[in-house]
Amino acid sequence: MRELGLTVVTGGASGLGAATAREIAEQGGRPVVLDRKHPETDLPFEEVDLADRHAIEQAISQVVEKHGRPSAVVNAAGIDVCGQLSDVSAEDWEHVIAVNLLGTVAVTRVVLPHLKETRGSVVNCASTLGLRALSDASAYCASKFGVVGFTRSLAAELAGSVGVTLLVPGGMRTAFFDDRPEQYRPGPDAQLNDPDDVASAVLFALRQPHGCEVREMVVCHSGETSWP
Incomplete structure (x- = not known):
């Protein structure tokens, strides 16, 4: 297995x-967190707005200067806005695309030269809603369908040089749903995965030896309603 x-x-x-960064550290790796919020741990951290390409470029430059060349990137950042298209402002709708899709592309683009040097790997987090569309989720679905297409194309483009994995998780027990209107939150009986379990799957992909890749994986609760 790869170190x-x-x-x-x-x-x-x-x-x-957060679960992935914690698991990487526990397994002997060196995670660096990119987020707008501090992770409230002692892990290395760069504050960045993932909707801002120039800020991403600066943040990755800081990472390299402080810590060296990355050997992997896990694009796990994601936001959502619920509602019918006519009820969601253009600014909010486009912000979801900017963070979930364009932010994933921008981070990957900037880190890629380093990954080619280290023969590293990329894990991009899509969603089961990147394969199945639901009403009142057009921004999120559009962004995650985009991540699916981008990652599959990237895997073909980088075959033999950089490992590329598409992660398709189902719902997880996280704060992701906290700011939603009540009607869009999982009910009390919702069957959701523990993010630590999904993080273990990410680590499995990252640790594959050179030349062996986990190209795509769906990780969801056995009762996941959006899969298949």
Whole structure:
């Protein structure tokens, strides 16, 4: 299995990103968190707005200067806005695309030269809603369908040089749903995964030896309603 090295984790202050960063550290790797919020741990951290390409470029430059070349990136940051298209402002809708899709692309683009040098790997977090569309989730679905297409294309483009994994998680027990209107929150009987379990799957992908790749994986609760 591949040794874990310096890994950039977006959205590492909470949810799946935090679970992944913690797991990497526990397994002997060196995670660096990119987020707007401090992770409230002693892990290395760069504050950055993942909707801002120029800020991302500066943050990755700081990571390299302080810690060296990354050997992996896990794009776990994600936001949502619920409601019918006519009820969601253009600014809010486009912000979801900017963070979830364009932020994933921007981080990958900036880190990629380093990953080519280290023969590293990329794990991009999509969603079961990147494969199945639901009403009142057009921004989130559009962004995650985009991540699916981007990651599959990137895997073909980088075959043999950088490992690329598409992660498709179902719902998880995180703060992701906290700011939603009540009607869009999981009910008390919702069956959701523990983000630590999904993080273990991410680590499995990161630790594959050179030339062996986990190209795609769906990780969800057995009762997940959005899969299949």
